[in-house]
Amino acid sequence: MPNVLTVRGLKKSYGSQMALAGIDFEVRAGEVFALIGPNGAGKTTTLRIVATLLTSSAGEVTFLDHDLCKEPDFVREKISYLPEEAGAYKDMKGLDYLHFMAAFYARTPEEEKEFVDRAVAITELGDRLRTKVGTYSKGMTRKLLLARALMTKPVLAILDEPTSGLDVLNALEVREIVRRYVREGTSVLLSSHNMLEIEFLSDRVALIDKGRILDSGTPAELKDKHEAKNLEEVFRSSVR
C-alpha cells in the first residue's frame, strides 16, 4: 500500500521545552495508524502538525508527495481534523453547522447536499439536528463533530481521542463508524489513551513517550515482540 503520509525526523519545541524529539512514521492508504502514549507524550502536537495547525521545528512531513510545510492549502483540501476538545458553534442548529462546514469542501450545491446527507446518516440524530448545538449532550456533539470530520470522505482523517468522554455504547458506535469509512478508502491517523480502543481500531500502532517513538507495528506484532497479553503491557514493557 502506498503511503498517504510520511513523517521523518519531526521535531517540535515550545521555547526551551521539547515536545517532539525527532519522530518517524508513515500512514498507509486505507489503514488506521494510532499513536498511543501518556499525557504530554507528544501525540496531540504530532496530530496538530499534520493537521497544519502547528509548524515543525525540524523534520519533514509529506502528504501525498506534497510538502506539508510548503503546501498547507493543498493538505487542508484533503484532510479533516477532529481535535480532542473540539466544539461546535453553540448557537447554530446541528444541520446548519453541517452545511456551514460542508460548504468549505463542496464544489457544487449537489456535492454539499451529498456531504450533509452523509453526515446526517452518521450522526443518527434525526430531528435533533434542527435544534441548537448548545442543547446537545457531550455524546451528541462528539457524533456531530465526527460526522463533520468524515462527511467529505477525506484522504486522511486525523482523530484526536475520537471517543473521549463518550459512554461505552456511543464509543462503540463511533469506532464502528470509523472502521466503515476506512473500508471505504479513508486513512486515519488517531491518538488515544484507550489501549482497548486502539487494539480494536488500529491496523498499526506507534508507542510514543517524551516526544520519541519507542516502538511501532501491528498490535499483534507488538504483543508478540514484548510477550504481552495486550497493548497496555506492551507499553509498560517499552517504557522500561
Next chain:
Amino acid sequence: MKRFTNLLKKEIKELVTKQLIISLAFTVILFNFIGQMSKKEVRKAIGVQTISALDEDGSAGSQALLKGLESARFKILDQSGKTKDQAIETAKAGESKLLLVIPKGFGDSLTELKPSEIETYSFMRSFSLIGARGQIVVQSVISALNEALSNNFLREKLPDMDPASLKKPIKSKDFVIVQDKMAEGSANMVAGLISQQSLLIPVVLMMIVIYSSQMVISAVAMEKQNKTLETLLTVPIKRTSIITAKMLAAGLVGLISAGVYMVGFKGFFGGIGDEAGMAGLQAGGASMMRQLGLYFNTSGYIILGLSIFMAILVALALAMILGVLAEDFRSAQNMIMPLMFMVMIPYFISLFADINTVSLPVKIFILAIPFSHPFLVSQNLYLGNYGMIAAGLVYMLIVFVILVIAAARIFSTDKILTMKLRFGKKKAAAA
C-alpha cells in the same frame, strides 16, 4: 469567494443576535423617551410660567413691572392683601416657581430715581437648570426695566443725547479672520460653534471603534473558548480570509449599530436642544461660519468619513491581534481596555486643549495614536492644513497595513494557538 462568503455569513449571524437587536431597540426607545421628556420640560420652561406677586406698593411703576413680566409670558398670581409670610406660604403650596415682592415706596423711588429694591423668593422643587430658568427671566425683565428707566431719565435730563451712547461711550465691533476670510462676530462664538459642530465626531468614532473592536475580540476569543478555532483553522480557507471575514462582519455590524445609536442620540439631543432661541442663535452663527468658510462641504464630509473609516480599520486590525491574546470571552473584556484608552486620550485632550498647540513631546505622543487623526480632521479642514490631513490618512493606512500583516502572520503560525496573555499568571504552551 464562496468559502469567504460562507464564513462571512456565519460571522454576521453570530454577531446579529436577538440580544443585540433588543439592546439596540431598547437604546433607541430609551433615548427617544428621555429626549421627549426633556423636550416637554424645555417647552414647559420656555412656555407660560406661573409666578406669584405681592404688590405692596400698587404704584404705576410696580404695575409696569408686572405688565413687563406678563408680556414675558409669565402668568401672575396676585397675592395682594396678604402679608409676606402668608404670600410665601400660599405660593409655596401652589404651582408658583417664584414669588415677587414689590415693597411699599417702590414707585416713588423709581420716580425720584433712587435705588429701589424688590425681593424674589424662588421655590426650588428640583435642581435642574431648566427649573431655575424662572428666576433668570425675572432678572432679565428687571434689568430691561432698569434699562428703560435709566434711558427715560437720561432722555428727560439730556434730550439731545442718545442714552445708549452716554452709557457706553466705547463700543466694540468684533471681527474674526480665518485664513483670508473675515466676518463680524466674536472668536468665542466661533470656537463655541466649532466645538458644537465637531461634538458628534468623537462620539461616533468612540462608539464605532469600541463596539466593532469588542465584537472582533469577542469573535476570536469565543472561537477559542468554544474550541472551534482549531477546526476552523484546518478547513480549506485562507487565514487572511478568516481575518477579513471577522473584521468585515464586525465592521459592518459596528457601523449599523453605531448608526442606530446615533438615531437614538439624535432623538435625545433633538429633545434637549430644540429651543427656538437656540435655533435662532445657530442661524445667526451659521451665516458667520459660512462667511468664514468654516463649514463642511461634500468633499469635507468625504475626507472626514475617510478618516473615521481608516480609524475603524486600524481598530479592527488591532482588535484582531488583541483577540488572539485573549484566552476566553472573559479575558476578551479586559483586552478592550488598551483600545478604549487609545481612543479616549485624544478625545479628552480634544475636549480640554488644542492638540495643535500642546508641547512637542505631547503632540508627538498624541499624533502617534492613530485615533487622534479623525479628531483633528475638522480643525485642519477649516484651517486648510491639507498636508496634516493627508499625513494623518497615510499614517493610519501604514499602521493598518502593519497590523493586518502582523495579524495575518499570527494567524498563519503557531502563535494563534500558543499566544496568550494571562493576567497575573503564566502558563506554558504544552501539547
